[in-house]
Amino acid sequence: MDDPLRLPSRRTLRVATGTAVCLSISFALDLPIPVVAPVFAVFLLATQNRPLSFKAGVAFAVVVALTTGSGLLIVPLLRHYAFAGVMLVGLMLFLAFCYGLRGGNTLVSTFLVAGLTMISAAGTADFQLAVTVVGALVKGLLLAVLVSALTHLLCPEPVSTPQKPAAPVTSDGQAMRIALRAMLVVMPAYLLAMTDPASYMPIIMKSVSLGRQSCTTTARSAARDLIGSTLLGGLLAIAFWFALRLFVNLWMFFLWMLLFGLLVGRKLNGVSRTRYSPGFWLNSLVTMIILLGQSVQDSVAGKDVYSAFVVRLGLFVAVTVYACLMLLIFEQRRRVP
Template sequence: MQIELQRLDRRALRVAIGTALCLAISFALALPIPVVAPVFAVFLLATQNRPLSFKASLVVALVVALTTSTGLLLVPVLRYYPAAGVLLIGLALFLAFRYGLRGGNSLVATFLVAGLTMITAAGTADFQLAATVVGALVKGLLLAVTMSGLTHWLLPEPLSARPEPAVRIVPGDQASRIALRAALVVMPAWLLAMSDPGGYMPIIMKSVSLGRQSCGTTARGAARELLGTTLLGGLLAIVFWFSLRFFVHLWMLFLWMLLFGLLIGRKLYGISPTRYSPGFWLNSFVTMIILLGQSVQDNAAGKDVYKAFAVRMALFVGVALYACLMLQIFERRWTRPRTSALSRR
């Protein structure tokens, strides 16, 4: 029991330290979208208990090349043949989510979805902006992978630790249905972002998180999981922001993120048991990072932080409610024929 707690403590520490380092370094280096690295670090450290192998690193490099090149190639299609472009993006999102559900690497699937939506949304407005987003994604992913390796080196997994459980493979028909549902969750936010990519980029990241979350959520728990994580993430971002205002400094940003990461990590790994699933805490943490990072950028740009946060939070809640609606529609559509067939018997 003591060994198990030590193992979980190390994992919580890795998530907290890796995320805090990524956030602080992103702002220190003035990366274009500083929340990309910490968000990818959370997904990477929470889903992988070992550092990436050489083979996995090559796969990530190939995915980066594929995503960036495909995203840039689809920009002219969206500009001159918008209907065909939207259908191609929808198909690509469906295939990316289905790849993750059929046993593929969930981090790779998440990067594919985020990359395709963010690059194409930016490219329809300005090709230079798309190149900036490409740079932000590549730098963010490289930073997240580097910090993951560093934290695993500082806090290695005990030799007695059990191997990771095999990835659950969803049956073909069910995987297609869930992947279609997840793609429809992401699409409206992506379409909205094409009107103002700079302002709505956080909405895309939130919708990608919701699409990923919807793959493991049922309609019955949709409101608690999707809407609950959005509201809790917003509340955590507010508490973080006012805590940071006591002493505004990059080191304090790192230390506060370390503290919040430790508190959420304890719940994520069941060290401090709650009735909510690990996915609930993971997605709440991601939502907090997105909202907080954007508020810090708004403050640096001289914008009204509170007004921008209120508008962004309202959009986040709207996207979450839409995701809940999609889950309800698909659940009813799927269960109705089976119920009718059983009643005929």
């Protein structure tokens, strides 16, 4: 059990199993936004080699309260003083990214950004929709934490394995520059979602993932890491969809997710060597889950799945290209004396 050579395979199994369980339970229970739980599960299992402690669980509960509270409180400001409300949201996003870059928990930072944008955007259209999003985020987070603990129990990390090192603390000036860049990556998708929150909620989730990834991606590798992972996620979603059509039931949904999770997890954890970074494979898996989940929901609602998928993937690519441009612009400005 303590053979270090087996660690990457064990972590791959945890990521694939936890994601598949969260995805199948979310759709089985018909949660409001079923892709939330598996996306959070991917972030939890890919970035942590230990289950959350009681202290960390309490911290996440506080984050949920702060996120939902701040998102709902901003809704009246956005409705009556839209410009001031958008500026306030931008400031809070900037502070959330700064928190993660200055040594704070990156998962907490990610959840703050996701909750703030999704809840406030939904509230501009309908306060009840914002409450629904709050419930979806809370239920998704709780499910992801519980499944993460279960997968660690079934496939534990060896006691002798050290915890993953914390992300290096960025200097104040560098942290502010990167946080501003990440905030600008998220804002266009947020503004688009305010026009039709029910339709564009997946775009917010994608932009949050891009904002998180842009904090660790250099301008030199931006096109490969951001655009490449988005396109690969789209291809994986297409392959998953046609595989699922062979046998349409919940068990096959779970098994196909387990298979795709294992295939991507092998690259993510270094079981199969690749020249792409772990962030590339993490973003690919998250993109696949978001696109696939929305396609399944479109199918249940009787919508045209294929045209909706093309439009959604096109928006994902557009948001990703914009994120790359932000990285390049900031890199050029940094080089100017």
